[in-house]
Amino acid sequence: xxxxxxxxxxxxxxxxxxxxxxxxxxxxxxxxxxxxxxxxxxxxxxxxxxxxxxxxxxxxxxxxxxxxxxxxxxxxxxxxxxxxxxxxxxxxxxxxxxxxxxxxxxxxxxxxxxxxxxxxxxxxxxxxxxxxxxxxxxxxxxxxxxxxxxxxxxxxxxxxxxxxxxxxxxxxxxxxxxxxxxxxxxxxxxxxxxxxxxxxxxxxxxxxxxxxxxxxxxxxxxxxxxxxxxxxxxxxxxxxxxxxxxxxxxxxxxxxxxxxxxxxxxxxxxxxxxxxxxxxxxxxxxxxxxxxxxxxxxxxxxxxxxxxxxxxxxxxxxxxxxxxxxxx
Amino acid sequence: xxxxxxxxxxxxxxxxxxxxxxxxxxxxxxxxxxxxxxxxxxxxxxxxxxxxxxxxxxxxxxxxxxxxxxxxxxxxxxxxxxxxxxxxxxxxxxxxxxxxxxxxxxxxxxxxxxxxxxxxxxxxxxxxxxxxxxxxxxxxxxxxxxxxxxxxxxxxxxxxxxxxxxxxxxxxxxxxxxxxxxxxxxxxxxxxxxxxxxxxxxxxxxxxxxxxxxxxxxxxxxxxxxxxxxxxxxxxxxxxxxxxxxxxxxxxxxxxxxxxxxxxxxxxxxxxxxxxxxxxxxxxxxxxxxxxxxxxxxxxxxxxxxxxxxxxxxxxxxxx
Numbered sequence: 076x077x078x079x080x081x082x083x084x085x086x087x088x089x090x091x092x093x094x095x096x097x098x099x100x101x102x103x104x105x106x107x108x109x110x111x112x113x114x115x116x117x118x119x120x121x122x123x124x125x126x127x128x129x130x131x132x133x134x135x136x137x138x139x140x141x142x143x144x145x146x147x148x149x150x151x152x153x154x155x156x157x158x159x160x161x162x163x164x165x166x167x168x169x170x171x172x173x174x175x176x177x178x179x180x181x182x183x184x185x186x187x188x189x190x191x192x193x194x195x196x197x198x199x200x201x202x203x204x205x206x207x208x209x210x211x212x213x214x215x216x217x218x219x220x221x222x223x224x225x226x227x228x229x230x231x232x233x234x235x236x237x238x239x240x241x242x243x244x245x246x247x248x249x250x251x252x253x254x255x256x257x258x259x260x261x262x263x264x265x266x267x268x269x270x271x272x273x274x275x276x277x278x279x280x281x282x283x284x285x286x287x288x289x290x291x292x293x294x295x296x297x298x299x300x301x302x303x304x305x306x307x308x309x310x311x312x313x314x315x316x317x318x319x320x321x322x323x324x325x326x327x328x329x330x331x332x333x334x335x336x337x338x339x340x341x342x343x344x345x346x347x348x349x350x351x352x353x354x355x356x357x358x359x360x361x362x363x364x365x366x367x368x369x370x371x372x373x374x375x376x377x378x379x380x381x382x383x384x385x386x387x388x389x390x391x392x393x394x395x396x397x398x399x400x401x402x403x
Numbered sequence: 404x405x406x407x408x409x410x411x412x413x414x415x416x417x418x419x420x421x422x423x424x425x426x427x428x429x430x431x432x433x434x435x436x437x438x439x440x441x442x443x444x445x446x447x448x449x450x451x452x453x454x455x456x457x458x459x460x461x462x463x464x465x466x467x468x469x470x471x472x473x474x475x476x477x478x479x480x481x482x483x484x485x486x487x488x489x490x491x492x493x494x495x496x497x498x499x500x501x502x503x504x505x506x507x508x509x510x511x512x513x514x515x516x517x518x519x520x521x522x523x524x525x526x527x528x529x530x531x532x533x534x535x536x537x538x539x540x541x542x543x544x545x546x547x548x549x550x551x552x553x554x555x556x557x558x559x560x561x562x563x564x565x566x567x568x569x570x571x572x573x574x575x576x577x578x579x580x581x582x583x584x585x586x587x588x589x590x591x592x593x594x595x596x597x598x599x600x601x602x603x604x605x606x607x608x609x610x611x612x613x614x615x616x617x618x619x620x621x622x623x624x625x626x627x628x629x630x631x632x633x634x635x636x637x638x639x640x641x642x643x644x645x646x647x648x649x650x651x652x653x654x655x656x657x658x659x660x661x662x663x664x665x666x667x668x669x670x671x672x673x674x675x676x677x678x679x680x681x682x683x684x685x686x687x688x689x690x691x692x693x694x695x696x697x698x699x700x701x702x703x704x705x706x707x708x709x710x711x712x713x714x715x716x717x718x719x720x721x722x723x
Contacts, residue, residue: 269616
């Protein structure tokens with residue numbers, strides 16, 4: 076994927092590096108940094124859903140924040156429709172922010188409690204001046220509520236009157252309001268009950284079919300991501316360890332970490348008693364990533380070279396990339 | 404005889420002048436050494452049920468609206484405070500969702516386990532026993548890790564420490580309330596496997612409370628599904644999961660995407676989970692049910708035993 080001249084790509088991320096400085100311990104301590112994202116490259120085509128899976132600390136949310144310009148990568152390039160978004164002027168940045176919207180994980184924390192639902196949804200429309208007069212804005216908001224499955228009567232209510240699932244619908248309506256091309260969804264269903272989760276997943280699919288939206292869908296839930304995405308990237312400690320079509324990555328995982336992730340899904344296709352052999356130990360600290368392959372300490376197959384040599388993300392098959400010395 | 408027997412338990416919450424019934428006529432039995440799972444979505448009353456097993460809820464605002472909770476032959480709801488102290492911890496221990504919130508940040512984890520030992524097993528309150536407990540829950544080099552403070556450990560490690568603390572009193576029943584929900588997927592699998600191993604090794608009954616039906620499959624012998632303060636279906640895990648009878652259980656199972664089973668659309672359940680105080684009349688699931696009949700809207704169904712260990716609260720499905 077990475078090698079192709081990607082004329083089709085809506086979004087093109089190359090060698091993204093993101094570090095957060097950490098206050099050192101004591102005034103003589105050396106300044107350290109959390110290496111959240113370490114050289115990540117991927118493409119996203121228009122109308123496609125790309126799933127990003129990984130455990131906490133793997134850098135998936137940091138990537139999401141870079142895409143909506145909430146943090147600034149130290150290194151790398153992000154191109155949206157061919158334009159480098161890290162070098163935009165004021166006007167271009169505003170236009171970009173309209174094209175790329177975000178839906179957050181916590182529907183309780185991401186809505187302003189003092190704004191009515193209508194005002195929350197209308198905020199973006201007003202900022203970007205999509206409609207001039209108030210009645211037109213209101214009409215647009217009602218239409219948005221309808222699209223996400225909320226009745227018009229809700230427009231003057233406050234977020235506290237809504238359940239988690241309804242708030243997530245409001246969050247989605249807010250993102251849709253400015254007619255974006257890409258929506259970055261950061262764990263949008265993780266905080267929801269199972270029965271409501273399915274509603275939101277279906278809603279996201281319907282919206283995509285209706286208006287050709289693209290999604291970058293970030294989650295730790297492999298089953299949800301397999302269901303929604305065409306392609307998946309699996310991240311571990313700031314790096315992509317595997318990338319490919321959803322059914323291939325989940326059906327025939329190649330990287331030992333992906334294999335472990337698939338095996339760890341409760342009630343998955345494998346049945347039987349839970350085994351402790353799934354994966355030993357914890358994710359290492361991104362403050363101090365291990366030498367060589369970041370996964371080698373937990374990897375059941377680790378060899379000597381894994382401890383010293385950092386594996387590159389290589390093309391192994393058509394549209395399949397894996398970063399592992401043992402996968403040819 | 405069952406280790407724990409809950410009969411017709413009802414629980415109310417008073418807010419201002421209004422009283423809400425959170426749990427309504429709940430009955431369940433857990434045998435010695437059995438792994439039992441209580442499943443339900445948020446607000447269904449599963450966590451308050453767990454806490455009421457040792458009367459851990461403050462009264463008021465909570466109050467017990469009747470029923471019996473018999474733990475090892477004693478009715479917990481009738482015990483004095485003095486007697487209750489001998490049930491809490493000693494017979495029933497808890498592990499909760501968020502270990503960070505339950506561990507004291509300014510004491511070493513070993514000290515916190517020691518406290519449990521001093522309270523419940525004073526003869527065994529030694530460093531050796533702490534090491535043994537930490538080792539049992541799979542903490543590497545327990546001799547040094549026992550001197551760690553909670554902030555020096557990861558979420559998965561802390562949950563192991565919580566489990567070690569719960570085991571310190573050598574309980575007959577371990578109640579694990581969403582013990583893996585806050586953890587990463589691979590760590591979740593580790594903790595679940597650990598609980599399963601301990602249950603078998605120590606012949607300890609475990610009550611696992613979760614919203615995730617996927618967890619149950621490999622863990623529990625029996626399962627009960629709760630909806631809006633009531634058990635709607637219970638039975639052997641394999642029976643319930645493979646052949647769900649209640650429309651809610653069935654819908655819940657279909658709403659979860661499964662690995663490697665590609666479907667075009669998930670089957671979602673319309674509407675919202677009702678809040679306590681706003682439970683619908685008749686069958687509480689009827690506004691969201693796909694096979695609702697006229698009588699479901701007015702007559703509240705009762706939980707009927709249908710075969711063997713299987714119970715069901717749905718006259719429509721029971722008849723068919």
